[in-house]
Structure formats: structure tokens, C-alpha cells
Amino acid sequence: MLKKSEFVAAVQARANVDVRKADVEAVCGAVFDVIKNELGKGEKFTYPEFGTFDVRHRNARTGRNPQTGAPTEVAASNTVGFKLSPALKQ
Secondary structure: OHHHHHHHHHHHHHHHHOOOOHHHHHHHHHHHHHHHHHHHHOOEEEEOOEEEEEEEEEEOEEEEOOOOOEEOOOOOOOEEEEEEOOOHOO
């Protein structure tokens, strides 16, 4: 699994420009903030050649406690979904 510091170092190496690591980290953080804000508004975020992030709603349902087997109510919630682009699938 790639850690944040390793991710920033990899982006810095791939950029092929003379950029400080702190600047790369700030840009990466800004990118993820933009994605998070769009999803927070209920919007999709699509990046061609990578994929689409979207908000998916899960309805309330009756679940089961795995330890006791007793039924339990699971509240409705939202989650983030991701769909690969055709280019990334290849």
C-alpha cells in the first residue's frame, strides 16, 4: 500500500520539473479537497482516462448482528462510489 509520503514522492518524480516536495504535497492536497467538495455537494467528479467518483445512497434496511443473530436496523447513508474508465480497465 502506498503511503501519503510515498505518493507525494512518486508524483514529484513523475512531474519532471524542479518542484519542492512541500509544493507537490500542497497541490495533491488541493486536488483531493476539490474532489471531496464536489462529492459533498452531491456532484460527480470525472477525470478522463482514470474514472468517475460519485455519491451513492444506501437505503435503511434491517441487518443482523453477527454475534447474536438478532435483527438490527441499519440507518440510511451515503457512500462514495468509483467507476473505472475504459482506458484504466485495460
